[in-house]
Amino acid sequence: MNPDPKPQIGISDYSSFNGNPIFFSDVLGDLVHVHVGNRAVGYTMINLYSAPEVKQGHEQVNIRVPVYRVTVSNESGKSTTFLYARYNERANIYKQNQIEDRTFDVSKDGDHFPAVVKPRWGITVLELRNPSNVNDQRGVIGMRGEKDKEERVAIQFHPLGASDGCLLAVGNQNLLKGSPARSRHSTSGTAHAAFMNTIKEYQAEDKGNGYSDGIDVNFERLHSNAYYEKEKKGNVYNTPTTTPIPLDFEIKGAPNKSCGTK
Numbered sequence: 001m002n003p004d005p006k007p008q009i010g011i012s013d014y015s016s017f018n019g020n021p022i023f024f025s026d027v028l029g030d031l032v033h034v035h036v037g038n039r040a041v042g043y044t045m046i047n048l049y050s051a052p053e054v055k056q057g058h059e060q061v062n063i064r065v066p067v068y069r070v071t072v073s074n075e076s077g078k079s080t081t082f083l084y085a086r087y088n089e090r091a092n093i094y095k096q097n098q099i100e101d102r103t104f105d106v107s108k109d110g111d112h113f114p115a116v117v118k119p120r121w122g123i124t125v126l127e128l129r130n131p132s133n134v135n136d137q138r139g140v141i142g143m144r145g146e147k148d149k150e151e152r153v154a155i156q157f158h159p160l161g162a163s164d165g166c167l168l169a170v171g172n173q174n175l176l177k178g179s180p181a182r183s184r185h186s187t188s189g190t191a192h193a194a195f196m197n198t199i200k201e202y203q204a205e206d207k208g209n210g211y212s213d214g215i216d217v218n219f220e221r222l223h224s225n226a227y228y229e230k231e232k233k234g235n236v237y238n239t240p241t242t243t244p245i246p247l248d249f250e251i252k253g254a255p256n257k258s259c260g261t262k
Contacts, residue, residue: 042179112218
């Protein structure tokens with residue numbers, strides 16, 4: 001039984017391994033897990049230009065993208081869910097502002113990476129690392145789009161903004177009208193801060209209970225999701241629409257419930 005008294009949307013209190021023993025089991029039993037889903041639960045807007053690029057005179061452009069659940073769990077039995085955007089497009093100022101897909105994806109469901117907490121831009125972020133060397137931010141092999149497998153660098157979880165493959169935190173104020181998902185946090189910044197605080201809290205709890213304080217991030221493959229494929233081909237991310245994207249069935253019927261940490 002789930003020992004955490006806080007309600008988790010779509011997860012029964014009697015569900016072992018968060019309902020998914022393949023993704024959430026840990027043979028050694030010594031890690032904080034971050035699980036990244038591929039079922040859309042809402043949508044938000046992201047920037048095509050960074051703040052420095054806007055200062056150079058580029059008018060900011062926003063596009064509409066799906067939002068996904070990211071669940072943090074530890075060996076001590078805690079589990080908390082947050083909302084993050086995964087899909088990324090960027091305007092390349094060196095190629096006549098051509099828009100490029102810079103989404104970080106994995107080549108197969110269950111691909112996972114060690115991760116570290118590090119300071120950046122005056123906040124803390126979670127950064128993926130080389131599976132063979134947790135001290136190396138290079139060697140993170142993932143997909144750009146459906147076919148281009150390549151090494152990615154500095155793939156991180158951080159607040160909303162222009163991104164080169166990073167996962168972007170979403171709060172209630174960032175969710176577009178019609179999104180059934182809800183967060184207990186009002187902004188991207190507060191949602192991300194809670195995400196990072198939860199990871200550090202779970203690390204400390206595991207360490208105090210005799211476990212390791214390592215972090216493992218595992219992904220469901222974005223491009224393996226038929227919902228994602230259908231919507232991307234329809235180009236709805238770049239076109240304002242009142243038609244909602246297909247949503248996770250576990251959340252669709254409960255628009256007034258909350259997910260996130262305390």
